[in-house]
Amino acid sequence: MTAGSRYFAFLSYSHDDRLWADWLHRALEAYRVPSRLVGQATTAGIVPRRLIPIFRDRDELASSSDLSREVNAALDQSSNLIVICSPRAVQSRWVNEEILSFESKRGRDTRIFCLIVDGEPNATAIPGREADECLPPALRHTPDAPGASTPGKPEPIAADARPGKDGRANAKLKLIAGLLGVGFDTLKQRELQRRHRRLATVTALALVVTVLTSALAIEAVIARNDARRRQKQAEELVGFMVGDLSEKLREVERLDILQAVDDKAMTYFASLSSRDVTDAALTLRVDTLQRIGGVRQDQGQIPEALQSFTAAAALAAELLRRSPLDLKRQANYANCLTWVGKAYWYQGDLVHAGEQFSAAVNILQTVTAAMPDDTDLSFKLSAAMTNSGRVLEARGQLAAAEPYYEGVKKLIESLVKRDPGNPKWQLQLGNAYDSLGKLALGQGRLDVAIGNYRASQRIQQELADLDKSNHNRQYEVAISNAILGRTLALCGELNAAEGFLRNSVERFNALTEFDASQTEWLYLAARYNEQLASVLRQQRQLDAAARAVARSLSVLESLIDKDPTDAEWQQELARSRLESARLLLGRRDSAAAAESVRLGLTGIEQLRNKAPDDRNLLLLAAQAHLLAGQIAQAGDEAAAREHWEVARTIIASNAARENDPNFLSTWAITLLLLGDTDAAVSTMAQLANMGYQSPDFLAIVASRHVIFKPDPEAVQRIASAMNDSRTIYGDAASRTSAAQ
DSSP, X not given: OOTTOSEEEEEEOOGGGHHHHXXXXXXXXXXXXXXXXXXXXXXXXEOOSBOOOEEEOSTTOOSSSSOOHHHHHHHHTEEEEEEEESHHHHHOHHHHHHHHHHHHHHOXXXXXXXXXXSSBTTGGGSTTOGGGBOSOHHHHEEEEETTEEEEOOOOOEEEEOSTTTTHHHHHHHHHHHHHHTOOHHHHHHHHHHHHHHHHHHHHHHHHHHHHHHHHHHHHHHHOGGGXXXXXXXXXXXHHHIIIIIHHHHHHTTOHHHHHHHHHHHHHHHHTSOSXXXXXXXXXXXXXXXXXXXXXXXXXXXXXXXXXXXXXXHHHHHHHHHHSTTOHHHHHHHHHHXXXXXXXXXXXXXXXXXXXHHHHHHHHHHHHHHHOTTOHHHHHHHHHHHHXXXXXXXXXXXHHHHHHHHHHHHHHHHHHHHHOTTOHHHHHHHHHHHHHHHHHHHHTTOHHHHHHHHHHHHHHHHHHHHHOTTOHHHHHHHHHHHHHHHHHHHHTTOHHHHHHHHHHHHHHHHHHHHHOTTOHHHHHHHHHHHHHXXXXXXXXXXXXXXXXXXXXXXXXXXXXXXXXXXXXXXXXXXHHHHHHHHHHHHHTTOHHHHHHHHHHHHHHHHHHHHHOTTOHHHHHHHHHHHHHXXXXXXXXXXXXXXXXXXXXXXXXXXXXXXXXXXXHHHHHHHHHHHTTOHHHHHHHHHHHHHHTOOOHHHHHHHHHTTOOOOOOHHHHHHHHHHHTTHHHHSHXXXXXXXXXX
C-alpha cells in the first residue's frame, strides 16, 4: 500500500454485479500473501502480508450528479482501483465516475485493475455486438476536457473470470499478482503448494475428527459410568465439525466432505437419547442442528434441511419440557418451528407450513405478553403472523388470513407509538397496510382495499420525503403509488389513477436514469408504463397512451433479449402486447391489433405450459382470447365466438370461487359476449355491489344493451376511503392531460 493511503484498493462495480463484488471482497481480504514474498520491493511497492482494507460502497451513494464526499475521500485514499467489468458496469454512471475520479485525483491509471465477469472487451468496435461491451467508457477513452474524450486508451490490466477464460480461481490470482507487482506464475505455483498442504491438512483433520467422534460415541454407550464426560467431548467435537471445520471445508471447496460431516453429525445425534443429557449439551445440539439445516437449505437440499430443523425443534421442545416457564426457551422453540415451517413452505406443503407458523405465533404471543418491552420479540411475532397469513392467503382462505394481518398492523402500530421516529417500524406498518389492501381486493371489498392502499402510500410517501436521496425509499413509494392508482382505475377514478401512476413512472424513470443497470427498476418502469397506458387509453388520450405502451414494450423486449428465461418479464411483455392491441383496435387498425394479440397469446401459452394452474396466467389467457374475439368479430363472427368459448373454458373453474373484481369482470364480459346475459346478471350484481366502474367493462356492457348501476352506497364508501386521493396527484394529472 502506497504511503498516505488508507485503503489497499477501492472496489467499483454495478449493483447488479453485487454477488461478484461480495465474492471478490471476501477473497481479497481473506488472502494471505505467501510469506516468502512479504517484504519484497516490487513496482507496486513493498509486498504486504494482507490486502486490507478494501473499500466498497454501492448502496449508500447519494442521488446527485456527483460522487458523495465519502466516496471521493475513499478514492483519494486508495492505492489501487479494481473495476468489476460487465455490460451492467458499462451502463452504470457511478462506475464510470469512480474511474475518472481515481485517475484525476491520483494520476495513477497504471493502478487500475479489471475483473471481467461478463460481456466482451471493446465490443463497441464489433458491429452488432455493442450491447456486449464490458469496459466502461472511462477505461476505453482518454478524457481531454469536460464533455470530451479521445478513444484508443491502452487497455488496463485485466483478469478474466468468464467461462473458458482464466476462470474464477486463476482470475483472482492474476488480479492479486497485478496488485502486488509479482509474476502470476510465481504466485500460482506458491498458491498450488499452499492449497495442496491446506487440502491435505483439512481433509485429514475431517477424517480424524469423524473417526474420533464415532469412537467417542461408541465409547459413550459402552462406558456407562463415564458416559456424560465422553458424550460432552463427542458433542464438542461435533460442534467443531459443523462450525469451524465446515467453514474451512468451504474455503477449499470440499463440499463432499462437508456433506459427509453433516451426515455423520446427524447420524450421531439420531443415536442418542435426549433424556439423560445436560441442558447445555441439548442447547449445543439444537444450535448445531439448526446450522446443519441452514447449510442444507442453502444447498437446495430442502428435505434434508427439514430433517435437521425438525430434529432441532424436537430437542428444543425437550428443553422447554424441562423448564416450561423459561421465556427464552419458549422463544427459541418458536424460532425452531418457524424454520420447520419455512422448509415445508419451500416444498409446497402449505398445510404443514401453516401448522408450524401457527404454533410459533401462539408461543410468541405468550412470550411477548410477558416481555412487552422487548421490541425484537414483537418484531419476530409480527413476522410469524405474516407467515401464517401468507399461507392462508395462498390456500385461498382470505377471511382466515385477515385476523393475522390485522394483528400485525396493531402490533407494529404499538411499536410506532413507542418509537415514532424509527423508520423500520414505519416501513413495516406500510407493508402491513399493503397486505390488508391486497387481501381486501381479493375479497372484492374495493373501498377497504383503497383505504389500506392509501394508508400504505401515505406512509411510504412520508418516508421518501424525509430522505429524498434514498433510492430504496423512492422505490417503495413508487410501487405504492402504482398499486393505489391501478385500484382507483377499477372504480372509474381515472384522473386520480392517472396521477398516481404517472408519479410512479416518473420516479422509476429517475431511478433508471441514475443507474440503468438495475433490471428490477427497468422492469417496474415498463410495468407501470403499461398500466398508465391503460388509464390514458380509457380517457381517450390515445397519443400519450401509445407513447407509454411503446416505452413498456421497448424496455421489456430489451430485458428479455438479455435473459429469455425470466417468466415474470415474459408475462408482463404479453400484458403490454394486449394493451397495445386494445389501443390499436381503438384506432381501427385491426390487422396490427390482431398481430399484437397473437404475439401476446403465444407468450402466454408458453408460460402456461410450464405453470398450467397459475391463477394470473389463467386470467391473462382468458383476457387475450376475449380481445382476439373482439378484433375478429367484424370479419368473422364464428372465429370471434370460438375465441370467447376458449376464454369461458379457461376461466370457468375459477370464476365460481372468485371475489376478485378482475376475475369477476372478465367472467361477466365472457358471458355477455357469448350472449348469455342471464348468467352474467349475478356476476354483474356482485360487481355493482363493490362499486366497480372500469370504463372498459362499462363500454362492453353498454354495447350489449345491458343496464348496469353501481350501488350508490358502495360508491360513497369508495369516495370516503379515498379521502384526498383525488387531489394529491389528480389536479396535476388533469393539467398534464389538458396540455397534451
